[in-house]
Amino acid sequence: MIERLVVFGGTGDLTARFLLPALAALRAGGHLGERLSLTGASREDWSTGRYREWAADQLDRHGGDCPAEAMAWVGASARYLRADVSDPADVAAVVAGDGPVAVYLALPPALFPAAVAALHRAGLPPGSRIVLEKPFGEDLAGAQELNRLLADLLPEQAVFRVDHFLAMATVQNVLGSRLANRVLEPIWNSTHIAGIDIVWDETLALEGRAGYYDTVGALKDMIQNHLLQLLCLVAMEPPITLGERDLRDRKVDVLRSVRPLTENDVLHRTRRARYLPGRIGDRAVPAYADEQGVDPGRRTETFAEVELELNSWRWSGTRFRLRSGKALGADRKEVAVRFRPVPHLPFGHGGEAAPNVLRFELEPEGLALDLTGIGTRAHELAPLSLTARMDPAELPAYGRLLLDVLTGDPALSIRGDEAEQAWRVLEPVLSAWERDLVPLEEYPAGSDGPAPRFP
Structure with missing residues (x-):
């Protein structure tokens, strides 16, 4: 050491x-x-x-x-x-x-x-x-x-x-849930999964970080690194071991498989926005453009959303949506795996079954499974939710990272080619946004963000 x-x-x-x-x-x-x-x-x-x-x-x-x-x-x-x-x-x-x-x-x-x-x-x-x-x-x-x-x-x-996202207990549990449970891995593919949402929405606004954030924005601050790392763990093929070579090779495979975004894709599969004045709970929040230290001319986004597809046997036909926003009305920090509906319901007029959703909750850390069951009346469908809270990890995320540094284990660090591939994925988005081909939308602080546009 x-x-x-x-x-x-x-x-x-x-x-x-x-x-x-x-x-x-x-x-x-x-x-x-x-x-x-x-x-x-x-x-x-x-x-x-x-x-x-x-x-x-x-x-x-x-x-x-x-x-x-x-x-x-x-x-x-x-x-x-x-x-x-x-x-x-x-x-x-x-x-x-x-x-x-x-x-x-x-x-x-x-x-x-x-x-x-x-x-x-x-x-x-x-x-x-x-x-x-x-x-x-x-x-x-x-x-x-x-x-x-x-x-x-x-x-x-x-x-x-x-x-540090890679050292969070729930992020590690994505791999644990997938690779240690026979009930999940056989259905972990596009045949059964319609889409996966990787979301980091927060009620925090700028909080005095204009010097950094205004030169970066939500796309670079969150999606290019944290959320793409989560995509890798969710979509990777099972590695032979969790050693640094096997794990990082499989992560790079995911980034290499991301279908390159055309200019038309960027126009229809990405969006950006920044917050207007509003209230979050009992506090008033000024517009982002009026925050101290912000240069409105930079047109920095505080909300970013990107929809990706993977060119792979396992994931062809599954949509991956990466989203992050600041100054929103509620914290939502999760990986939500949305399964396809069952092909037939034998319940007559007993209602509709909502798609099953498996949620890896990142903060606070937990796991939830949204199912459909029978309600109080015979043959009537009703939502059913199973939840679990995780015991606190022995070490905070940065403690785990520092220990790996001092002991020389790079498995949870990002390899050079992986860092480059992450930029390759988003280069078309950065280029189009810099040329203002995608409009900069607005949303009130304390809201759910810009109105949904993707189906």
């Missing part, structure tokens, strides 16, 4: 809300030894003492029910160095030390190329690893160039392009 962790962007929101609590959870679970050291690096002119005070405050705010001893240990093990991530001399001073180091780039994606180039010039000890957050690149060409820079720095197995 690597015993040195360096976080560039060590004073940022990602470190405060996720990485520090993840380290505390790892410590509490007995996964970290006494020798692990944490170095935070950023532009702030702080001392190590100031950094430890800040880390303790952030752990108090975001550490949840993690034991106080574990949170205190994280703070005490940290040190701080002021550094410009694009300066090879600064970077070399931060990563200097005995033995390999895990370098976490908790930075805006636009800084990745400069940071990787500085690390290359500074040099990393043998056995080191690097971690990058999504989105990986800004388009296909950017992802390819970043892959070239990374290949000059470290071997592919030492590069961790992380997506």
